[in-house]
Amino acid sequence: MRNNDAISAKEGTVYIIIDGKSYEYAELVSLKAEIKYIKADVKCVGKRMKGSKIVGAEGTGSIKVHYHRPENRMMALEYARTGKSPIMDIQAINADVTSRAGKQTTLLKDIVPDGALIVQIDGDSDDLLYDEFDFTFDDFDFLDQFKVIE
Template sequence: MIKANQAISGKEGTVYATVGSSRYEMAELKTISAQIAVKVANVQAIGMRMEKGKVVGAAGTGDLTAHYFSNVARQAIATYVKTGVYPDITIKITNADVQAQKGRHTVLLKEVIFNDSILAGLDGTSEDTLEESSSFTFGAFDILETFK
């Protein structure tokens, strides 16, 4: 039976982005998630009544929400628009909830491309701080550490 204190808290951890040779702590993030989905081709043949699947590839996607002062996505897109070259970006995400006593879990996302970013924004009607959301893709990953 799992004890409540063994569940992993999503608030405990770190996120770093490396853009070219510069490394940034992404402390402004509110949420980040990365998913990997396999691509499946349908396989059918004469005499087969059941359709089968074959894994033929994979795709990495993710989403993040940040306080509005984050510049990583905005600057990467601006660099591409101005120069035609998208910078090399990696994101390192570490879960590190010491109370759960499960150790750390670290994933390095490589070849990250931000799909969108707010260029500028104001909201005179809101009582909250400004935030932005962005989706991204990644072309490779490494699992550097796993939970015990």
């Protein structure tokens, strides 16, 4: 691997999709999503070590954006007023043009936020305001994948 093949964390684009409308999330600071395997214990007579078997998975993640993005707060308001669940998809593109690996496009489906920041003010702070929330998702797909570097 050459040094330039390492993927820069800052190189990429993120879009959120709500009710079929796509919004570029240029205000994104960070995004992380992963699946966690759900395991059952496998115990056998005569074995000293407990085994495990994957019986399911859960998609979890977190997002941090500059505070002025309104979408999460608007979905929270709609839920409070109508009962419509806040659900979105996220398309994230890792694309560092200096890497021979190319790009990876990931689609996270049926994201449900754990909550929503409604208002934030801090007269004692010199920091910027951010909106951070955790989420779960039901499915994912890769629309493009990194190439194997040979």
